[in-house]
Amino acid sequence: MTSAARPLLLSNVRLPDGSPVSVPVVNGRIEAPGPNVAPPPGAAIEDGGGALLLPGFVEGHTHLDKSHWGRAWYRNEVGPNLVDRIENERAWRKAAGHDAGAQSLALARAFLAAGTTRLRSHVDIDTDAGLHYLEGVLETRHALRDVLDMQIVAFPQSGMLIRPGTEDLLGSALAAGADVLGALDPALIDGDPVGSLNATFALAKRYGKPIDIHLHEPGDIGAFTLKLLLDRVEATGMQGQVVVSHAFCLGALPEPQALLERIARLDVALLTSAPPSRPVPPLKRCREMGITIFGGNDGIRDTWTPYGVPDMLERAMLIGLRYDLRRDDDLAIAFDCVSAAAARGCGFADYGLHAGARADLVLVDAETIAHAVVARPRRKLVVSNGHVVARDGALTDLA
């Protein structure tokens, strides 16, 4: 891996609107794209063969540290409840000596090969593992620092208040390099919505970090917790710095309008993996109200779920299916969830295909964005931070 990318001209590609362009890249940044652009001095030239040009994909919510990606099949015999899954996982990982460093690296590289150049991963912090999994994922981030823009969320998967010592560990995780403070079901896991949220916001303020909370709580109790959370966003001035992940409750309330208006006003973003078996926040309505709502895979091939692939086009397809998006203009919304909206929701800077943006580029053989989402074709070329990191689905030696 090199830290400085050689200049590049990506020629003979099509923008999503169909117009042919070439894209010059210097110092890892896009220079003015256009139909007839001279190669920058010393540039390598990549002929795109008329392929569709997309911005690098953004994974808004995954759990790199949990995955068994590339390992022997994990036989899932877990009970049906959230608590069963939490207990099973913590015990299994401890007993099996699960290597969060090696596994997060394997999965992150697979994401990169499939065109994801920015990624937010939650990482378990608990009183059994301490910061062990975080250390592994920090190593992965360091190893891929030139080619993958990674945010780490310090996530209390086993609860915070109910496991004394976790709060201090979360603080240590933020001090050690985690970018975002995570949280989990303040009422139904922590058992004390006010106390749990107060502790979370205090910790975030102390370390000057944004928040990304897992809120699985359904219907009325989810709405109750969400109101408490919004109160604290307002009281602490953390507008624009909080993501609510999952937010199933917003898909189940008969009248979520007042809550949605407040979410919009406080610039709280929503993350959905668009699970087919759960209520989900109303995608189009949120967008119309100005709420940033974006997509993520959640866990991939771990003790929680056997499903998932590190491919944001497949996640966009699943978002499209969940929200019954069939028209081409609607499928562009599904793609936005795993690209620009996710970059905005997570706060990844300089995102897009405009001059000045970080040169994160994906080429696919597809006629349109809608076609790319439903067909999920092999990635012909992936450029990240100006580096050619993958060709035809396989990583180059720059990744």
Next chain:
Amino acid sequence: MTSAARPLLLSNVRLPDGSPVSVPVVNGRIEAPGPNVAPPPGAAIEDGGGALLLPGFVEGHTHLDKSHWGRAWYRNEVGPNLVDRIENERAWRKAAGHDAGAQSLALARAFLAAGTTRLRSHVDIDTDAGLHYLEGVLETRHALRDVLDMQIVAFPQSGMLIRPGTEDLLGSALAAGADVLGALDPALIDGDPVGSLNATFALAKRYGKPIDIHLHEPGDIGAFTLKLLLDRVEATGMQGQVVVSHAFCLGALPEPQALLERIARLDVALLTSAPPSRPVPPLKRCREMGITIFGGNDGIRDTWTPYGVPDMLERAMLIGLRYDLRRDDDLAIAFDCVSAAAARGCGFADYGLHAGARADLVLVDAETIAHAVVARPRRKLVVSNGHVVARDGALTDLA
């Protein structure tokens, strides 16, 4: 293509329970599989390399005649209602000169390459197209007769009673080679649930054919129509000869128990594509009550939907996601929906991996059935009716 397959020994494969076997095939039938089996006289030998052996997949509900598979991208700008989609499609197909023969052949071959060896396709019959689309699909069935076991449903996509002349055309379709009589929303499309169902059952009896009805009608009206249908199954003695496709109403009723009991008693089967955005019949409950419930893709890449691939492992994955099946034993249910249960629901005979079954075999590099469903690996080998029809995802010259 040849009609008689050469004897075959498929050696060095694993059954879903993990046990190593070889499978002898003579005259297109499986002979007794076992750990140490001598090749039948004159047999070709295929070394499976330790791959997982699955029975050929069964597509329980698709629309081969509508698909644009392999054609230029169709830009979907259709309105949101069922009627919009029906009108748009009929007009588009007529204006575009859509070739149901070529398109059904392209899609059927793609199904075969991905391991589907039995398939039920609905084919539109209407007063604009007459039997034109049916003729195309009959040609496809004839072209693939040795390697794909195909059932054709004569389907009044534009309604039956509301378009006079359709009923006669459906009769002509059954006389011309369609195997099953289709029907569509007797209340909400045909506008006369009693009249429509009476006509459907009378036609089925006259031609001695089973019925497969599309029932999209939601909640209470769906339940109302379904009761009328069950009355007629009982009155006509058509137990075991009726499939209700979609049956969204069964996923939306607060108390479907009485209806489900009657469905079980009358041996009516249910088909679901497990759409993430619609209510679906309760899969496990149906199975526990003895109801045959099976899976299908529905349309693939047509004017209705941009989604879909002719891969029953992907459909099994989507069924698993819709019903939140995460344990290995639950994922085996998802696979059953696209294999044995679908064969039972459609009435495909001699299905399975036992001696005497039609030799429809698929090899994949996967550790278990659950692994195959979530990973959807390329098909290493597909055998249909004793013929090696595909290797590594590509058709051989026998298909």
